Amino acid sequence: MKQIFFEEVTIQNFLSVGNHDVKVQFNTGFNIITGSNKDKEDRRNGVGKSTIADAINFAIFGSTLRDLKKELIPNNLTNETCSVILNFKVITPLESNSYAINRTLSPSKCYLYKNEQDITRDSIINTNEYIKDLINCSEEVFQNCVIMTVNNTVPFMAKKKVEKRKFIEGIFNLEIFSNMISNLRNDYNETKRDFDIEYTRYDENNTTLINFKQQKETALIQRKQKVKKYKNRQEDNKRDLLDIRSKLTDIEAAVVKENEKLILKFEEKINQISESKSELRDKISEFKTNCKQYKNNLLIIGKDEETCPTCLKQVTNDDRRHIQKEIENEKNKIQNLENIIKEYTSNFNKLVSNEDRLRKGILKLRKNIKQATDELTEQKVLKQQAKQLLQWQNQLKLDIKELNSDDFDLDNIIVDYLKKVKEIKTKLDTVKIKINMLDVVKYVVSEEGVKSYIVKKILTVFNQKLAYYLKKMDSNCICIFNEYFEEQIINEKNKICSYFNFSGAERKNIDLACLFAFMDIRRLQGDVAFNFSIYDELFDSSLDERGVDLVTNILRERVEKYKECVYVISHRKESVKAATGEVIYLEKCNGITRRVKYQEIDKELN
Helix, strand or coil, rough: EEEEEEEEEECCCCCCECCCCCCCCCCCCEEEEEEEEECCCCCCCCCCCHHHHHHHHHHHHHHCCCCCCCCHCCCEEEECCEEEEEEEECCCCCCEEEEEEEEECCEEEEEEEEEEECCCCCCCHHHHHHHHHHHHCCHHHHHHHEEECCHHHHHHHHHHHHHHHHHHHCCCHHHHHHHHHHHHHHHHHHHHHHHHHHHHHHHHHHHHCCCCCCCHHHHHHHHHHHHHHHHHHHHHHHHHHHHHHHHHCCCCHHHHHHHHHHHHHHHHHHHHHHHHHHHHHHHHHHHHHHHHHHHHHHHEEEEHHHHECCCCECHHHHHHHHHHHHHHHHHHHHHHHHHHHHHHHHHHHHHHHHHHHHHHHHHHHHHHHHHHHHHHHHHHHHHHHHHHHHHHHHHHHHHHHHHHHCCCHHHHHHHHHHHHHHHHHHHHHHEEEEEEEHHHHHHCCCCCCCHHHHHHHHHHHHHHHHHHHHHHHHCCCCECCCCCCCCCEEEECCEEHHHHHHCCCHHHHHHHHHHHHHHHHHCCCEEEEEEEEEEEEECCCCCCCHHHHHHHHHHHHHHHCCCCCEEEEECCHHHHHHHCEEEEEEEEEEEEEECHHHHHHHHHCC
């Protein structure tokens, strides 16, 4: 068992405490915390008594019982650094170590010392977690088993069902099962996710494998169909080759060349004829011009005029004879020229006729060339077709050979997918085994499993303790919890009733009985035991004098039995009479709380 011994708390500039620190040493005994308010002589409230409980909670968890905002915790009159130092020991069967927590605000710091060595973590959050692990106690359990505040803590029996369950699990140290369930759920969900993922992979790969197998079957059918189709095509190609070979002739390209040579000769002759025609055309044109000139001269010479139109002399008979002679000469020239023109024209026409024959010959030769060229082209096409058919025949032969082979590209793919499906199936079976195992483990740690067995055993002791304290409190009811943490309250008339059917004082008896039972179970569980407990305004609400005496007896009994340091915060003057230890007297003046010696005000109390 781990034992936590609180030794001392030092409070400065915390809530109503000012620069003058308030120190409390936790000694074994029944102690009273009380005081007076000098700012209000007729009141004993608002002194700062609960500040001690708040400070202890603040030192350990970083928050107050009243759940104040951080900025409202430091004393607003001093405006100095708020500080709470808590000294305690942790004793285990193996070792004993002294610890000190120094938590401040303005600035916000948290220091942790072990045997005067600084072991503060890298952040306040991590230091807080370390402190919680060190004392093995959550804040909720601490506030219900170590510090009980009437005004700031909801009594256990007034909590909701879920809150009760969570609290009792914390008291009974059963969070491990909840954590295990939570971890198991996470592990189960992750494993289920893995299973779903692997199953999806298996389904996808298996479907793909089936598709590839179907593709192979389809491909085999298609192969057979293709082989048949290719063989039919081979037969068609053979027939086409025979037909092409029957159309092939021995026509030569020399025929075309000979005809082209003749065309060149004909074109050369045509060019020569064209030149001759041009020369003749020029000569004929020249002769026609001369002939026309002679005819014009003849017209001038042949006029019967008495006077010469040029010299204006009288025309004589000799002149007339001479003129007549000239006329004859001109006529002879014209006749000669006309004969020459006629001869040249005849030669020109012959040339035109020869040119026409040559051109017709060229057209015929070109027609022969075209025909021969077409036949050559056709032969060339037929040979190309024959060549292509032969290539197709060779390719078809290869394709048929390949189609008749046993090789398949899909075979390697199918083998790979068979291997992959087998591997996934193996992994799927492994994950499925893990899921089945987790289902078993989930049941073992569930409410119906081993947890139920443990709870029944603990509840037997708890119900006995609860009955014991209810009897000690002279309560008029009994309360029994089942393994699902559901309570059954039976009143003195043996009737089942609710917690809220009772009066405030009766409920207080039940609350205190639960509190003491929880504290005992916490100690019996062998987890952690505190030497310290504090009860805020325990005597100041609900309890009558008889109730106060009964509670006082229980607390004194616990002090004697467990060597506890019990503190009761009260504003009743008579409460100090119950103290077997010291009386911590606080005084508030001008808004600042300080601790004063009890002996100084002993007479005032008496």
